[in-house]
Amino acid sequence: xxxxxxxxxxxxxxxxxxxxxxxxxxxxxxxxxxxxxxxxxxxxxxxxxxxxxxxxxxxxxxxxxxxxxxxxxxxxxxxxxxxxxxxxxxxxxxxxxxxxxxxxxxxxxxxxxxxxxxxxxxxxxxxxxxxxxxxxxxxxxxxxxxxxxxxxxxxxxxxxxxxxxxxxxxxxxxxxxxxxxxxxxxxxxxxxxxxxxxxxxxxxxxxxxxxxxxxxxxxxxxxxxxxxxxxxxxxxxxxxxxxxxxxxxxxxxxxxxxxxxxxxxxxxxxxxxxxxxxxxxxxxxxxxxxxxxxxxxxxxxxxxxxxxxxxxxxxxxxxxxxxxxxxxxxxxxxxxxxxxxxxxxxxxxxxxxxxxxxxxxxxxxxxxxxxxxxxxxxxxxxxxxxxxxxxxxxxxxxxxxxxxxxxxxxxxxxxxxxxxxxxxxxx
Numbered sequence: 001x002x003x004x005x006x007x008x009x010x011x012x013x014x015x016x017x018x019x020x021x022x023x024x025x026x027x028x029x030x031x032x033x034x035x036x037x038x039x040x041x042x043x044x045x046x047x048x049x050x051x052x053x054x055x056x057x058x059x060x061x062x063x064x065x066x067x068x069x070x071x072x073x074x075x076x077x078x079x080x081x082x083x084x085x086x087x088x089x090x091x092x093x094x095x096x097x098x099x100x101x102x103x104x105x106x107x108x109x110x111x112x113x114x115x116x117x118x119x120x121x122x123x124x125x126x127x128x129x130x131x132x133x134x135x136x137x138x139x140x141x142x143x144x145x146x147x148x149x150x151x152x153x154x155x156x157x158x159x160x161x162x163x164x165x166x167x168x169x170x171x172x173x174x175x176x177x178x179x180x181x182x183x184x185x186x187x188x189x190x191x192x193x194x195x196x197x198x199x200x201x202x203x204x205x206x207x208x209x210x211x212x213x214x215x216x217x218x219x220x221x222x223x224x225x226x227x228x229x230x231x232x233x234x235x236x237x238x239x240x241x242x243x244x245x246x247x248x249x250x251x252x253x254x255x256x257x258x259x260x261x262x263x264x265x266x267x268x269x270x271x272x273x274x275x276x277x278x279x280x281x282x283x284x285x286x287x288x289x290x291x292x293x294x295x296x297x298x299x300x301x302x303x304x305x306x307x308x309x310x311x312x313x314x315x316x317x318x319x320x321x322x323x324x325x326x327x328x329x330x331x332x333x334x335x336x337x338x339x340x341x342x343x344x345x346x347x348x349x350x351x352x353x354x355x356x357x358x359x360x361x362x363x364x365x366x367x368x369x370x371x372x373x374x375x376x377x378x379x380x381x382x383x384x385x386x387x388x389x390x391x392x393x394x395x396x397x398x399x400x401x402x403x404x405x406x407x408x409x410x411x412x413x414x415x416x417x418x419x420x421x422x423x424x425x426x427x
Contacts, residue, residue: 002060005029006076007067008048009038012159013090015133015146016065019097021045022148030057030076040144055079062086065093068162094133094156095167101131101154104258105168107199108176109160109192110303111251114243115176116157117279118272119255123153125272126264130155136297137280158199160192161185165199172261173200174254175211181300183334184368210257212250224261226253240274243283245310247303281413283307288423292318292403295416299327299409301335301342308351311405321401322352323394323415324386325408326360326377333371336380343384352405355386356397361410391415395422 003020007013008029014037021027021044028047031038038048049057058064058079064087066077080087088096098105106116113136120132121140130153134145141147158165158173162185178196179189186192196217200209203221211217213227228234228246230253237252252273259269278284281297292315298307304324311320326332332339346352357377381388389397394415398404406416 002026004061018146091164091167103154103170104172105158105170106174107158109179111176115251122272184330244314247306294405301338305342312351318402320403322405323356325412327409328363329371333375357381
């Protein structure tokens with residue numbers, strides 16, 4: 001079968017492309033810009049067109065799969081429709097896959113990628129050989145966001161963005177937490193809760209829900225709760241988990257609970273968890289001359305606070321500088337008070353010694369004029385006592401930081417990579 005992916009450089013779409021490559025299908029794709037992910041796909045045999053979308057990219061394909069970010073007026077989609085080719089969004093295509101496997105879906109506002117990674121590594125250690133689609137790159141997968149297994153198990157990261165997870169039909173669902181996010185789509189927390197409840201209703205009669213104790217889900221399905229009150233497991237996990245923070249103990253607890261249901265012995269689970277060193281841009285540490293650089297994807301107020309608490313716990317006596325790039329004007333505007341509350345707690349508790357904010361990452365096609373007129377990084381910095389700094393001046397301010405945390409879901413990653421290059425680090 002010939003499959004073409006529009007927006008193939010996306011973290012989810014690229015994983016699905018690798019699945020089809022692994023199954024021996026002919027894979028092509030397109031994206032506006034080149035990236036490490038695209039180069040990785042090329043090395044595995046995919047043909048990829050980089051640059052503006054063109055209807056000339058659409059040939060005699062059997063299936064076209066597109067990123068949810070791709071609009072209906074995209075020239076490739078229009079041409080595929082004209083040619084009568086089957087077209088699926090990434091969530092719909094992945095949803096079809098979930099029906100073919102015993103699927104374990106990890107959902108929640110925070111912690112999805114880490115929990116998915118931890119659970120996957122446990123199942124691999126136990127010999128259950130899962131296929132895995134995760135929203136980050138794992139060193140254990142050869143710096144990939146995908147692993148092809150040979151068993152019945154499929155482990156996926158199930159994102160709630162625009163209710164994507166309502167396309168999935170798993171046997172086990174993990175809900176790590178439910179909080180306000182993606183309010184440009186959901187409007188309020190009540191609608192987010194409704195979406196999660198609907199997702200859990202996709203479980204069959206013999207399905208299982210694993211969730212944090214304080215997360216309310218209305219379901220008659222078998223449910224296992226977990227929390228930091230699970231004293232014995234928490235103490236054992238704190239002894240072995242290499243990445244800091246109570247939030248990561250909770251992520252490990254979720255993975256442990258699922259593993260037990262699947263018959264994995266605790267000693268196997270703890271062995272796997274003890275080896276986990278983190279994943280791409282999830283408190284990813286690099287030792288550089290004179291300081292430690294940490295890359296982190298956190299962009300929601302709760303994630304930011306949890307990560308910086310963990311950083312201070314790990315480095316109680318070091319000078320910590322944090323550079324944060326707000327992600328999307330719309331999110332920053334709608335969650336402004338939550339950002340202020342989180343960052344004030346950061347500053348008051350001296351979780352960092354200096355906090356820098358750079359300009360908001362503008363997400364094309366997802367911003368409102370109202371949000372762009374009413375909020376910016378200078379305003380947020382002033383509200384919390386942080387320092388606004390331009391990208392050009394940033395590196396001049398970083399002298400003296402023993403731990404430097406670059407945090408955000410946008411192109412702040414490029415700045416951290418520039419800092420690595422300036423300090424002679426070659427990945």
